[in-house]
Amino acid sequence: MDQLSPQPPRTLLAFQNRLKVFRQGSLRGRVHLTPYLYILPSFLFLSAILGVPILYGIGVSFQDYTLASLVSKHAPFIGLRNYLTVLQDPAFATALRHSVIFTLASIVFQFTIGFGLALLFSKSFPLNNVLRGLLLSGWQIPSVATGTIFLWLFNLDYGLVNFLLTSLRLISQPIGWVVQAESALPAVIIANIWLGIPFNVILLSAGLAGLPEDVYEAATVDGANGWQKTVHITLPLLQSTILAVLMLGFIYTLRVFDVIWIMTKGGPGDATEVLPTLAYRLSFVHFNFGQSAAVAVMILVILLVAAVGYLRFTQREEQFA
Amino acid sequence: MKRATLGSLTRLALALVAVGIYVLPLYWMVSTSIKSPDQIFQKPPLLFPAAPQWEGYRAVLGLPTERLNLYINMAVYLKNSLIIASATTLLALVLAIPAAYALARFSFRGRTPYLLFLLVSQMLPSVLLVIPLFVIFKSLGLINNYPGVILADTALALPFAIIILRASFLQIPIPLEEAAWIDGGSRLQVLWHVILPLIRPGLVAVAVFSFLTAWGEFVFALSFLQKPELQPVSIGVFQFVGMYTTNWDAMMAFSTLISIPAIVALLVLQRQFIGGLTGGSMK
Numbered sequence: 096m097d098q099l100s101p102q103p104p105r106t107l108l109a110f111q112n113r114l115k116v117f118r119q120g121s122l123r124g125r126v127h128l129t130p131y132l133y134i135l136p137s138f139l140f141l142s143a144i145l146g147v148p149i150l151y152g153i154g155v156s157f158q159d160y161t162l163a164s165l166v167s168k169h170a171p172f173i174g175l176r177n178y179l180t181v182l183q184d185p186a187f188a189t190a191l192r193h194s195v196i197f198t199l200a201s202i203v204f205q206f207t208i209g210f211g212l213a214l215l216f217s218k219s220f221p222l223n224n225v226l227r228g229l230l231l232s233g234w235q236i237p238s239v240a241t242g243t244i245f246l247w248l249f250n251l252d253y254g255l256v257n258f259l260l261t262s263l264r265l266i267s268q269p270i271g272w273v274v275q276a277e278s279a280l281p282a283v284i285i286a287n288i289w290l291g292i293p294f295n296v297i298l299l300s301a302g303l304a305g306l307p308e309d310v311y312e313a314a315t316v317d318g319a320n321g322w323q324k325t326v327h328i329t330l331p332l333l334q335s336t337i338l339a340v341l342m343l344g345f346i347y348t349l350r351v352f353d354v355i356w357i358m359t360k361g362g363p364g365d366a367t368e369v370l371p372t373l374a375y376r377l378s379f380v381h382f383n384f385g386q387s388a389a390v391a392v393m394i395l396v397i398l399l400v401a402a403v404g405y406l407r408f409t410q411r412e413e414q415f416a
Numbered sequence: 417m418k419r420a421t422l423g424s425l426t427r428l429a430l431a432l433v434a435v436g437i438y439v440l441p442l443y444w445m446v447s448t449s450i451k452s453p454d455q456i457f458q459k460p461p462l463l464f465p466a467a468p469q470w471e472g473y474r475a476v477l478g479l480p481t482e483r484l485n486l487y488i489n490m491a492v493y494l495k496n497s498l499i500i501a502s503a504t505t506l507l508a509l510v511l512a513i514p515a516a517y518a519l520a521r522f523s524f525r526g527r528t529p530y531l532l533f534l535l536v537s538q539m540l541p542s543v544l545l546v547i548p549l550f551v552i553f554k555s556l557g558l559i560n561n562y563p564g565v566i567l568a569d570t571a572l573a574l575p576f577a578i579i580i581l582r583a584s585f586l587q588i589p590i591p592l593e594e595a596a597w598i599d600g601g602s603r604l605q606v607l608w609h610v611i612l613p614l615i616r617p618g619l620v621a622v623a624v625f626s627f628l629t630a631w632g633e634f635v636f637a638l639s640f641l642q643k644p645e646l647q648p649v650s651i652g653v654f655q656f657v658g659m660y661t662t663n664w665d666a667m668m669a670f671s672t673l674i675s676i677p678a679i680v681a682l683l684v685l686q687r688q689f690i691g692g693l694t695g696g697s698m699k
Contacts, residue, residue, distance in 0.1 A: 127522070127524065129518075129522065129603075130518040130521075130522035130524040130527075131518075131524065131526075132514075133514040133515060133517060133518035133522075134514070134515050134518050134519070134526075134530060136510075136511050136514065136515070137511040137512065137514070137515035137574060137578060138515075138530070138533075140511055140570070140571065140574065141533075141534075141537055141571060141574060141575070144545075144549070144567055144568060144570070144571035145537050145540055145545065145571050147548075147552065148545050148548035148549045148552060149540070149544075149545070149548070151548040151551070151552060152544065152545075152547060152548035155547075155548060155551070160551075165551065165554065168555070212434055215427060215430055215431055215434070216431065218423075218424070218427055219424060220424040220425070220427040220428045220431065221424065221425075221428050222428060222431075223431070226431045226432070226435045228682075228683055228686055229435050229438070229439055230434070230435050230438055230439075231682055231686065231690075232439065232442065232679050232682055232683060233438070233439075233441070233442055233679070234678075234682055235625075235628045235632070235678040235681065235682055236442075236632070236674075236675040236678040236679060237631065237632030237634070237649070237650050237653075237674055237675065237678065238632060238634055238650075239632070239634055239649075239650040239651075239653045239654050239671075239674075240445070240632075240653065240671040240672075240674055240675045241441075242654075242657070243445075243653055243656070243657060243667055243668070243670075243671050244441045244442070244444065244445045244668070244671060245441065246657065247444070247445075247448060247664055247667070247668065248441060248444060250664075252457075253456065253457055253458075253459070253461065253664075255440075255444055255461055258459075258460055258461050262460070289438070289441060292438065297690055301690075346539050347539075349541075350541030350543065350544075352541070352542070352543040352634075352635060353634045353635065356634075356638075357634070357654060357657065371541060371543040371544075374543060374544065374547065375543055375546070375547075375635075378546075378547045378550070379550075379639060384547060384551065387547050388547060388548065391543075391544040391547055394541065394544060395540075395544055398539060398540075398541070402536055402539055406532070406535075
């Protein structure tokens, strides 16, 4: 479920406003210990379970940490050698390429479909609420269930997907989706797109609901049609929400592990190996914790760059708001 | 009720098609789970199973079936998932309530950085955490027992739990709380007896979210729990994938059973979830 831990895109705007109020307040008032005591348990907990492992992982990435080190608790410091080894390994280049394809394709389709659905559901029609509820029904189901469902849908001989595609004459021969190298990556991408649609619909719907109605009324009076209104009003007004959704989409998609591991374990061969599955394999199959940590740190750096971009962007937006 | 116009009927038709396609995988899971093996391997696929067959469910619930090659008892996995998810929920609530209250009610140096810290900690991939956590937990004796997974799952659920609960606290008017203090309660008494009952919907949403996070969690369970008698439902299904791939009815029955909590929760608590996700800290 981790890939769906949700994240409000406009949260930062509110935080910034609060920051101003709070700075003024705290300069005048006394510093109280009470709030820190309330925060402390959660802070210590998150530091121990999230903070320490990250720092420890960065440390391990500079060490020759293997299965033997796990027993002896000793691993020699080897500087950047893990990084150099990993970067020269063709497996890394392949995983990076797959990660880029997986992430871009997932985001483009999730966003486009999500945006279309959010636009549709922002208008009134019968059963709107019921259908919207159904549209979100798969949002929190365990990723392992998603994985098995799509394995069955993509089954070579009896899968629904091959049946529908051959019935519609879109393909002449059934495709061995997850068992063939060339179709495995598209198969896991499709499963991941399905997973991400509710998240995109929810965030974009919220953005649409916040748009001022009078602009649309004025445009209607001026004779604009629906398409013109979408392109010339909705898209520009929704720009900050859209960028926030895309950046969060990037962060949450680049780290996807569950669905891929469940459906293909990165295979067949290395056809669906992405950076997270490579990092996992290096640790838990090859027991080369040092190289695994090096891959993990590189993913972390990419994610942090995206996160900083997201935070800076939402902050800049706030100044114009 | 509004009069249905041509435009609204067109939109209804579009929405029906879109939702139909979206729900199809879930429908296929449930309908496969109630098919007989003959019906599953029928060509063309049977879109609407005539009479429900329960053999898939019998198989995963450890009841006798005609298939001797299939034996997987969900009960142990269910028990483990219930223990792990309940403990995670409890721990997340205990840690989140005071933090969310402080973030909603006090102005203090470090509040905004702490909120940013929560936002960033939500973005950390568990596959990056699992590798160093495994090494650390190994030396602390937290591998192959419940506490290790519970601690890791709580860390996944906690940041979002704090953010939703903070939004709930912000919705309670401050004067109401002050009135309760004047009536003679300490801050903690008022929080416990007055405020928490008022934010019950938020607490329920957080509890359900934390429960579902731990219920479906995959990576930590896969890496920290190697003993079958300790593994949760997510790993139970995963082992199915390798072992019994021809028993699709049983596999889909298993998947259906473990998806029910999430689907029900989402249909019932939709507003709280979406509110927590979008309105969250804006209020």
